[in-house]
Amino acid sequence: DSGVTQTPKHLITATGQRVTLRCSPRSGDLSVYWYQQSLDQGLQFLIQYYNGEERAKGNILERFSAQQFPDLHSELNLSSLELGDSALYFCASSVGLSGPGELFFGEGSRLTVL
Amino acid sequence: AQTVTQSQPEMSVQEAETVTLSCTYDTSESDYYLFWYKQPPSRQMILVIRQEAYKQQNATENRFSVNFQKAAKSFSLKISDSQLGDAAMYFCASTSPQDQTGANNLFFGTGTRLTVIP
Numbered sequence: 001d002s003g004v005t006q007t008p009k010h011l012i013t014a015t016g017q018r019v020t021l022r023c024s025p026r027s028g029d030l031s032v033y034w035y036q037q038s039l040d041q042g043l044q045f046l047i048q049y050y051n052g053e054e055r056a057k058g059n060i061l062e063r064f065s066a067q068q069f070p071d072l073h074s075e076l077n078l079s080s081l082e083l084g085d086s087a088l089y090f091c092a093s094s095v096g097l098s099g100p101g102e103l104f105f106g107e108g109s110r111l112t113v114l
Numbered sequence: 115a116q117t118v119t120q121s122q123p124e125m126s127v128q129e130a131e132t133v134t135l136s137c138t139y140d141t142s143e144s145d146y147y148l149f150w151y152k153q154p155p156s157r158q159m160i161l162v163i164r165q166e167a168y169k170q171q172n173a174t175e176n177r178f179s180v181n182f183q184k185a186a187k188s189f190s191l192k193i194s195d196s197q198l199g200d201a202a203m204y205f206c207a208s209t210s211p212q213d214q215t216g217a218n219n220l221f222f223g224t225g226t227r228l229t230v231i232p
Contacts, residue, residue, distance in 0.1 A: 002158070033219055033220075035222075041224060041225075042118075042205060042222040042223055042224040042225055043159075043205065043220075043222040044222075045210075045219050045220070045221070048219055056219055058219070088157060090159065092159075102149075102161050102164065103161075103219075103220060105151075105158065105159035105160075107156070107157065107158050108157050108158075110157075
């Protein structure tokens with residue numbers, strides 16, 4: 001158990017819909033990262049938050065947004081969903097703003113868009 | 115652009131034998147970190163081993179060791195005495211350059227699927 005909690009574990013929805021994925025980082029970790037893993041692909045970095053502030057952005061679509069709340073949990077909002085958004089979405093946390101610390105990953109939220 | 119390349123989409127190894135997974139990376143940083151993560155069928159991402167670029171000594175964790183060649187930007191993973199539980203996707207990752215705010219994250223390769231044959 002990494003200590004990072006993601007909900008829901010599985011989600012099935014239709015094109016055009018909006019979903020919210022939730023992540024609770026490990027106790028004491030201030031950084032939260034979101035990654036997308038499409039089928040049999042590597043992990044693509046989406047966005048990072050540190051202590052409530054957005055700190056780094058990867059290849060995140062404009063239809064996607066995220067935030068980190070004062071209690072440090074984070075939510076990833078995916079809107080106007082398309083078939084290609086079907087993927088495993090990982091949240092990870094670390095203590096600091098930057099490496100070298102290990103990233104601790106949650107179990108992922110599997111999104112299926114029909 | 116930062117890249118991490120795993121040129122072996124699939125590998126197989128006999129149980130109890132040794133296998134080496136390859137990874138090359140490209141970075142402009144002088145100080146960075148490299149990682150191997152394991153993703154079993156459960157999909158959980160599990161850290162296998164970590165290497166700090168400024169350390170000459172190759173990292174070792176029990177049956178797992180790396181061959182880190184900084185000049186060649188190569189970071190291979192050797193698994194000794196392979197076990198059935200080692201079957202998984204293995205991802206190589208490197209830290210990205212820090213941006214102006216000091217933030218960075220990990221870049222991942224596309225993974226190598228390891229099959230362990232009983």
